[in-house]
Amino acid sequence: MKHIALIICVLAPLAAIAAPPAGYYDTVDVTTPATMRTTVHNIIDGHTKIYYTSSSTDTWDVLERADEDPYNSGRILDVYQNRTFIKHTTGNDDYNREHTWPNSLGFPDDGSTNLPYTDRHHLSLCDISYNSSRGNLYYDDCVSGCTPYAADYSDGQSGTNVRDYNSWGTWQGRKGDVARAMFYMDVRYEGDAGAEPDLILTDNASLIVTSGGNNASVAYMGLLQTLLEWHFDDPVDDKERDRNDAIYIYQHNRNPFIDHPEWVGYIFDDGAVDAPINATPMPVIVDVYPNPFNPSTTITLELGTPGYVRLDVFAVDGKRVRSLLGEYRQAGRFDTTWDGINDKGSRVASGSYFMRMQSGTSVDTRKIMMLK
Numbered sequence: 001m002k003h004i005a006l007i008i009c010v011l012a013p014l015a016a017i018a019a020p021p022a023g024y025y026d027t028v029d030v031t032t033p034a035t036m037r038t039t040v041h042n043i044i045d046g047h048t049k050i051y052y053t054s055s056s057t058d059t060w061d062v063l064e065r066a067d068e069d070p071y072n073s074g075r076i077l078d079v080y081q082n083r084t085f086i087k088h089t090t091g092n093d094d095y096n097r098e099h100t101w102p103n104s105l106g107f108p109d110d111g112s113t114n115l116p117y118t119d120r121h122h123l124s125l126c127d128i129s130y131n132s133s134r135g136n137l138y139y140d141d142c143v144s145g146c147t148p149y150a151a152d153y154s155d156g157q158s159g160t161n162v163r164d165y166n167s168w169g170t171w172q173g174r175k176g177d178v179a180r181a182m183f184y185m186d187v188r189y190e191g192d193a194g195a196e197p198d199l200i201l202t203d204n205a206s207l208i209v210t211s212g213g214n215n216a217s218v219a220y221m222g223l224l225q226t227l228l229e230w231h232f233d234d235p236v237d238d239k240e241r242d243r244n245d246a247i248y249i250y251q252h253n254r255n256p257f258i259d260h261p262e263w264v265g266y267i268f269d270d271g272a273v274d275a276p277i278n279a280t281p282m283p284v285i286v287d288v289y290p291n292p293f294n295p296s297t298t299i300t301l302e303l304g305t306p307g308y309v310r311l312d313v314f315a316v317d318g319k320r321v322r323s324l325l326g327e328y329r330q331a332g333r334f335d336t337t338w339d340g341i342n343d344k345g346s347r348v349a350s351g352s353y354f355m356r357m358q359s360g361t362s363v364d365t366r367k368i369m370m371l372k
Contacts, residue, residue: 025256027039028040028043036266036267040263040267041190043253044187044256045188045253046253047251048251049118053091062246062250064089064125066243066247067124068246070238070239071155072084074086076125078130079124079178080127080161080170080171081149082154082155082174083127083154084154095127096126096128099117101116101122106215107219111215113196114195114196116188122181122184133149134168137168139167139179139223139227140169141226141229142162142169144164146169151173151174158171166205170230172233172234173234174234175234176234176235179230179234180261180264183201183227185221186199191218195215197215197216198219201268203224208220208221224268231257235326238320238326241258243258262307283302283362284357286300286301286333293370294340294370295340298335299335299336299337299366302334303359306329307328307329307359308327309325309327309358310325310356311323312324313338314353314354315351316352321348350372353367353370355367
């Protein structure tokens with residue numbers, strides 16, 4: 001019994017890493033896109049408001065944790081320029097707070113009941129000049145007359161934002177991030193709390209207009225088809241999952257389209273299904289061989305149905321060591337390998353680790369050992 005208790009204690013932290021609390025989405029009804037939308041809205045509605053600026057915990061505090069540089073806890077990584085800055089904990093000359101759904105498009109007045117203004121799921125830290133250049137433009141791909149805004153090479157990624165007279169094209173590494181923030185805002189805000197607006201994504205650019213100085217009852221943002229393309233072109237990554245977890249700690253609701261990216265097409269694309277909606281893929285770690293291993297091992301995995309699958313390596317203290325997979329897979333068996341290298345490119349120490357495979361809400365875990 002002591003050995004069983006030890007295993008449970010070791011594995012318990014793994015289920016809490018970059019994953020929603022048990023039962024969080026249990027009330028989602030997948031019968032139709034409409035019922036799914038309504039039941040997802042009911043789960044994420046009514047979050048805890050945190051002040052925009054305050055002497056106590058405010059959006060600066062939350063965003064500096066959510067947008068923390070994954071390799072330096074004393075710095076942040078901004079959304080458009082992909083540049084790292086030293087944390088300032090308040091207003092400064094380097095970065096400010098970007099409303100990815102512009103507050104001028106529906107909720108310019110930050111009152112006590114105006115939750116979208118300070119909703120951290122769509123607020124991001126951003127280089128001040130890039131924030132100003134983006135302004136309140138909607139999201140779209142620039143075709144001609146484009147002004148480039150380069151993204152730094154950081155955390156293994158770089159690219160270019162592009163701007164024209166009415167739209168902003170986010171660089172490749174953050175296209176999916178801003179798209180899923182927009183999907184969250186559309187489902188979270190449906191005008192059902194009196195002062196809250198009904199926020200709607202659209203492809204009709206003529207509907208996307210500023211609200212003046214007053215909060216609107218209905219407001220639009222887009223472009224929807226572009227955001228759908230960005231969602232599929234830039235899948236959810238670890239930074240986005242960690243961000244979702246960090247915001248949940250303070251705000252007490254989650255972005256469901258980070259936890260379940262397969263729901264996007266079903267709700268926003270006429271019921272399109274990019275992964276099974278009403279079935280949970282059952283992931284199985286079939287074999288790890290050799291185990292113990294040195295210098296590498298092959299992991300055989302199996303999915304009962306197609307779905308988004310993650311495979312991560314964790315240390316016994318619950319810290320993620322290496323992300324091996326994060327992609328959609330067809331049903332069946334497939335292999336991947338781990339070479340004993342962590343996400344920073346260094347070889348790990350000898351000892352015990354855990355492989356954790358997750359698809360949907362199902363998880364399988366296998367203990368492995370690295371020898372030197």
